[in-house]
Amino acid sequence: MRYGVLGTGAVGRVLAGRLVEVGHDVQMGSRTADNEAAAAWAAEAGPNASHGTFADAAAFGQTVMNCTAGGASLDALAAAGAENLAGKVLIDVANALTFETGRLTLTVCNTDSLGEQIQRAYPDARVVKTLNTMGNEVMIHPERLPGLHSVFVSGDDAEAKQQVAGVLESFGWPPESIIDLGGIATARGTEMYLVLWIEMMQAAGGDRHFNINVVREAG
């Protein structure tokens, strides 16, 4: 499948690289066509990797993945263009974090979420929130951690969530680790969890190689 990956930061590069690894054609999009990080990534990732503007990458992708910083996501998607997102699965992995107050806070939470904002802004896109609850190395290599641990999906379109589950499985996520929380409004829960994730990361001296496993009663 052809993927458009929006964003040239660590999350975008890691996810775009993994998508190429598992057999997809990937175009990385950024604000400008000559972004150095995107060009370097495409050169290293081989013949199935390319780069362009947000609009180029969204037009190229049959599926689009939003890997921009949460505070920049709505602008990036506007640059990508509604016509390049319509009807497509739009995988949103972003978190709307800010350190402006000297401490991590979310720019949207509790009564709304970035996932919902994106779905409202692009009603013809099929938004699925996922992978936003962990560090990027755990996203693409869940086997780095021992035993089972969980990844969440939120979205209004059941078929889109099934497709995303397939992508997660191709990254190495066992089907029983994938938890469907329901509609896109449940992105509130996974986005708000980020505050606890940051606290756990800080309490462990900065180590990002962890995740949570949802444990239920046996039987």
Add this chain to the structure above:
Amino acid sequence: MRYGVLGTGAVGRVLAGRLVEVGHDVQMGSRTADNEAAAAWAAEAGPNASHGTFADAAAFGQTVMNCTAGGASLDALAAAGAENLAGKVLIDVANALTFETGRLTLTVCNTDSLGEQIQRAYPDARVVKTLNTMGNEVMIHPERLPGLHSVFVSGDDAEAKQQVAGVLESFGWPPESIIDLGGIATARGTEMYLVLWIEMMQAAGGDRHFNINVVREAG
């Protein structure tokens, strides 16, 4: 030890009962001295259980546990009285949830937390936030769930957190399951996690017998 448990709801009754079971003297406090739920609980829980007003219970306890609804906690603690809380470990298990908007939201989050509000209001109390990330049956019988799963503690006073860890261990929590997140400001993370907890509970058809285990890289 003598415990004052504030609140007569399910969480208060379950925790007060478990404290009696593991060998403590417990007084349950409520707004009025003749609260029926508190009287019934004390009658059933035996000779080491009693009940009274919020102030009675706080005065009785060497340690005080806030099990009131989050939205009522500051009023309940005001009724308990600063003089009855000063110098004591104050274990806060409350979550400030409301369904007023037709959907669960928090009445405080992101830039503040109930745990911090309580610590600010009672600077001489030694507030420890814990157990607020799970249903009450899991709180007191962690062995209900298979394998390891996690409980968090947040508080500014290291000795108070050690004492609380001892209480948790007496309930059956293995020491390696107890995660110290840091100061009381980290109550933000565990309180905000409640939204994801509710979503997981709803996605599983209302089943509350689950928790999360923090999984880290082996080695």
